[in-house]
Amino acid sequence: MAEIKYIKAPLTAETVKSLHAGDVVRISGYIYTARDAAHKRLTEALARGEKLPLDLKDNVIYYVGPSPTKPGEVVGSAGPTTSGRMDKYTPTLIQQGMRGMIGKGLRSKEVIDACVKYGAVYFVAVGGAAAVISKSIVGEQMIAYEDLGPEAIRRYEVKDFPAIVCIDTYGNDFYKEGIAKYSKE
């Protein structure tokens, strides 16, 4: 396996430039959760000219809707959801300063273009490996939209969260590279 890069979140412009598609990373620090309904509310709030409930600058959004937390645990199972459903909203959030996203699955050309233009990266985590991923989430705080239940925005404190750089600031897409390498069609 490739050498593991240990990085801190929130990210810096320098950090994202140093990352390349295919890099294996461990992320420590603070990240925010948001998925379909939260993205809709965030972009609607921006369209109305309102202040967002979180400052997106340099932050990483994790596309996740966790299962409920069992007594004695920090979080429930919390693996990535399919990122493509957020594509419609993502370029707007990147323009607001968002530096990173964690999810799984394909992204649109618009998202890749925004990553290059504004300097953001798309990380993927292993979909369905929710129990293992939860071990790296060591703290949780409710931030906004609590009425959305699993779709509410939470802040996670993470320690060595396992991910792979999929789309980098140079426009590379690791899904395309990986699949092309093993295709026998």
Place this chain on the structure above:
Amino acid sequence: MREIDVKQVTEAVAKLCKDSCYYLPEELLAFYKEAVNREESPLGKEILNTIIENAELAKSKDVPICQDTGLTVVFMEIGQDVHFIGGDLYTAIHAGVADGYVKGYLRKSSVDDPVFVRKNTNDNTPAIIHTTIVSGDKVKITVCPKGCGSENMGAMKMLKPADGVEGIIKFVVDTVRSAGPNPCPPVTVGVGVGGNMEKAALLAKYSLTRKVGEHNKNPQYAELETKLLDLVNKTGVGPSGLGGRITAVAVNIEYAPTHIGGMPVAVNLNCHAARRAEMVL
């Protein structure tokens, strides 16, 4: 005539919801352990090992394998000599789902209205229930919660007789290839052929209740399953769609008689966390 109190159904469904979300079927876990050796991609091997570690951790802690504990699909084969007492059968099934999801710390992912309101029902009801009447006095309940990452990548096409087996092969392989990483591969590919539009879709879903290693009893369809699995694995999608050999666990085909003018085909993909638990009352 055998009487069964619907309370038994509620209790069974509640247990099956939890068991299916915590415990990956044994034969599927065994498949991943064997597949690690066949995977050519080093990253793919690592991902398969993560999938195995995750399944074992979820089992040891009684927590969901995946946070998306899905919509709850319930297949019931009801012996025609059974008489349910003590209440309404469907109400009892929904009560079992609600109990299992609330007390089992499973995620509630069901919204009441698909377009306008989209308000969470907060107990994962309603279940999606498929009942068939069979001979005998037993009731078989199979609970298969299924997440939306894989469900969203399903497809259906009203192929015509002239499209032939080549048309089916192309549609199935195209569906898996274009789904890429989204359905969380290695996927189980459920294929329904024949019947009409809704029959094909239901057959595709039903085929996902099979255990790994079981093939269609018709040798021509069994052979097509093997051929399709080989072709799907040649796409290079691999574990998590990051490239590799093991794109699918199996291709399961169910078929039904159809109209002289049609050959409908439906593909329902299941993620690597292909959850299933069953019980006979």
